[in-house]
Amino acid sequence: MKGIVFREFINMVEESFSPDMADKIISSSKLTTAGAYTSVGNYDHREIVELVSHLSAATGTSVPDLLRAFGEHLFGRFAVLYPSHFAAQVSAFEFISILDNKIHVEVQKLYPDAELPQFQHEFPTPDRMVVVYTSKRPFADLAEGLIRGCINYFGGGISLTRENLPCDEGAHTRFALTR
Numbered sequence: 748m749k750g751i752v753f754r755e756f757i758n759m760v761e762e763s764f765s766p767d768m769a770d771k772i773i774s775s776s777k778l779t780t781a782g783a784y785t786s787v788g789n790y791d792h793r794e795i796v797e798l799v800s801h802l803s804a805a806t807g808t809s810v811p812d813l814l815r816a817f818g819e820h821l822f823g824r825f826a827v828l829y830p831s832h833f834a835a836q837v838s839a840f841e842f843i844s845i846l847d848n849k850i851h852v853e854v855q856k857l858y859p860d861a862e863l864p865q866f867q868h869e870f871p872t873p874d875r876m877v878v879v880y881t882s883k884r885p886f887a888d889l890a891e892g893l894i895r896g897c898i899n900y901f902g903g904g905i906s907l908t909r910e911n912l913p914c915d916e917g918a919h920t921r922f923a924l925t926r
């Protein structure tokens with residue numbers, strides 16, 4: 748997982764909880780870096796799982812709720828960090844429909860070692876979008892948070908449902924967006 752994601756997570760913990768909380772979860776986790784992540788570095792995704800678990804233990808908020816909140820926050824940060832991907836998009840449906848074959852493709856060019864998930868989508872009706880997320884990593888809650896962040900970014904008005912699909916490792920999840 749790219750260091751940019753770790754850095755944004757630690758910044759969110761500092762802002763939403765406190766710098767002491769960030770120090771606490773870093774020192775109670777077994778990390779290769781002691782929490783000093785560089786944006787372009789690549790780190791084991793299990794380190795973020797461990798950081799989130801310690802945050803959950805310290806705050807009493809569940810791991811899925813924390814990952815969803817982080818995803819919502821991260822979408823807003825992506826808009827600040829990578830504005831060119833946002834300039835031409837007008838709706839959440841449009842944005843998510845180019846996520847897999849355009850946005851994450853550009854991310855992969857920028858960071859050739861990035862490990863990105865797959866998103867397949869279809870429009871059963873013009874007002875309904877079905878998105879299937881597939882990843883080797885267990886980040887369906889993060890994906891849900893990012894999708895919610897995207898919906899909010901484009902002004903809301905879309906309901907989201909989620910169904911976890913069977914899979915051996917990682918995540919396989921169907922999201923349905925209705926406007």
Ligand code: HEM
Pocket residue numbers: 748749751752825826829832843846850851854860861862863864882883884886887889890893894897
């Ligand atoms: C609705 C919008 C988006 C969704 C649902 C989404 C979903 C995800 C998820 C779930 C991951 C975690 C990795 C995994 O699941 O295997 C991820 C990774 C990532 N995404 Fe996206 N993403 C979105 C938009 C964006 C945008 C706008 C950018 C930047 C232009 C971006 C850049 C990245 C980067 C840098 C990573 C880390 C890759 C790595 O760690 O190797 N994403 N994305």
